[in-house]
């Protein structure tokens with residue numbers, strides 16, 4: 102325990118005091134929610150002291166700071182994580198026990214701050230945890246959405262979206278910082294005016310609407326090192342003075358518009374993962390938080406540095422995907438229009454300060470904005486992009502004289518669109534992919550022209566996850582067991598976990614390891630019974646696919662295979678079959694009809710299979726409602742098999758795959774994303790790999806030659822599975838799943854038949870599943886394999902990823918608190 106205030110008695114007193122002070126109640130009278138708030142305030146008290154100390158140390162030591170700019174931070178609950186990182190979890194649990202309170206119940210009161218969709222946002226959260234733990238100065242910069250990711254309810258098998266009003270009861274860990282508010286401007290026009298002070302023309306933005314960006318800071322607690330960094334998320338407020346002014350002038354309409362702009366801008370997180378929304382409001386959100394964050398960073402730098410030309414020595418901005426890449430032009434604008442630099446100097450500073458991470462090759466996710474919209478909303482920023490583009494096109498022409506195809510493919514402005522990835526690559530001093538295979542595909546395919554022109558910018562940073570949330574907090578039984586066997590160093594140095602390898606053939610250790618898995622399965626089975634009303638057998642194989650619902654992730658392949666198994670059991674009741682529980686969890690973007698249909702299909706199959714007494718419970722299917730960070734921790738801990746079955750080349754990295762591995766679940770997957778590196782670490786014999794390779798998929802995509810009808814016509818069992826989608830087996834409405842059926846067999850406009858190669862991979866997937874079953878029956882063999890997965894997960898800590906970013910891109914200095 103770090104701090105005096107955390108001494109048990111003092112802690113208990115403080116909780117009681119907080120209940121009295123906040124709610125005028127005695128502890129016995131308070132609700133669990135009120136107790137949660139009171140506990141958080143006690144914890145926050147300790148954090149604030151460390152936060153102040155950290156800021157002082159930063160002031161004294163003046164380290165370089167990374168600003169991690171991201172539209173999404175999928176933080177998950179903070180209380181438990183903060184206690185873990187303060188190394189106070191067990192003491193607090195005991196103290197609360199003595200007060201007759203259960204920490205788990207209290208933790209469950211916390212809303213799950215879901216300011217993100219999936220992998221990208223959760224990665225940002227893991228990175229903040231690692232940055233603080235590794236003693237680096239960092240800010241997360243994002244948006245304080247009033248409504249985070251929607252809550253998913255399943256009604257009659259369908260997904261229903263319910264607003265997530267996470268701020269309803271107030272969020273105890275945040276701090277409003279109005280003294281750091283900034284103004285952000287939209288619309289209007291640009292005038293060129295002569296400025297006698299500088300003896301030349303300057304650009305003046307006029308007639309705009311203004312919004313006040315007000316930051317809320319959340320503490321990011323490092324593990325056992327007293328460092329507390331900041332996640333700064335921006336709220337929007339109308340600018341009151343202007344409003345009154347407008348009323349005075351009778352400009353009522355404008356005042357109302359500004360009020361609405363402020364209200365709307367941070368209202369909701371767009372629930373799209375790997376897909377661009379293309380809405381004006383989304384671009385407003387992007388510019389809003391980017392402008393405010395850059396203004397704040399520069400103001401902070403200028404407090405104790407004179408020379409803006411040296412900004413890059415103290416500051417670096419990492420752009421998490423294309424979402425914040427308007428930062429390139431906004432930084433240019435600030436440097437030129439507010440700091441008075443000329444173009445060349447501003448460009449020289451900008452291109453040393455901004456770096457870009459690409460998270461996907463999915464065409465529908467790469468952001469492109471119509472010039473009409475962009476120039477209307479951000480006229481000055483657009484002007485700057487035009488000039489960046491003009492100069493870049495000249496460079497292309499110089500390098501490839503007469504090659505207009507290059508301009509077409511690489512220009513930032515083309516076809517009436519602003520291509521944000523191109524802007525980021527042209528200005529960024531680093532461009533990275535998120536797993537080896539993904540980076541190679543970027544270099545050879547998607548960004549080939551850029552790689553050829555500027556190879557020095559490209560690098561790979563394989564993603565990672567924080568073991569502190571996904572093992573130490575999520576799987577406390579296993580965490581204790583690991584610590585008992587190899588000591589606690591793995592908590593901050595996950596490479597140490599390889600020391601477990603000496604135990605993989607030790608029978609006692611195997612039994613203990615599998616017994617922990619069993620207890621975690623019992624915990625999940627209880628959750629499933631409570632939430633789904635379905636009884637599952639914790640001795641069955643828990644085969645789990647939890648992630649966003651997307652066609653390329655192929656939940657459809659998984660459920661079609663379940664149908665296939667069901668057919669087999671029905672046809673051959675005598676067949677030897679190890680009981681299986683297939684567990685799904687996934688949110689579909691609200692407007693993604695086919696993804697939502699797949700959810701309905703999973704639930705319809707579950708209804709039939711779970712209620713068919715003739716199969717004697719050999720097969721169960723469960724769809725866990727509202728998959729999110731808090732239930733994810735429990736699900737990973739309980740998984741036997743990790744389904745990572747995306748069409749090869751489509752999943753940039755995946756991070757769920759790493760969480761399963763760390764918790765001892767072998768991967769059943771394609772050679773895609775970070776699966777490739779997982780297999781490198783654990784060995785092919787300790788994973789179940791199937792399917793087309795990325796090269797084969799890309800080859801089919803480029804050259805054709807794949808016809809799913811051939812498979813349909815020649816494979817009776819596959820044909821039967823597909824037929825059951827439309828013959829009333831799973832719904833009396835035979836049209837309900839027609840679109841899914843058609844998508845597998847028929848070309849539809851520009852969409853190829855079975856564009857994610859589900860039928861192509863079906864047989865090898867089924868064979869790999871069969872191997873899983875065989876392997877599981879060998880208890881010792883399975884225990885060994887599961888333990889090896891945990892023992893080989895060292896590479897996949899986000900601490901390693903962050904250290905690579907620091908060494909190769911950011912060049913930050915470590916700061917220690919005395």
Ligand code: CGF
Pocket residue numbers: 219220221222224374375422460461466535564752753754755756774
């Ligand atoms: O980013 C993703 C995820 N869907 O959020 N992408 N985006 N955009 C990728 O698809 C994942 O493969 C990746 O692990 C994640 C974080 O880099």
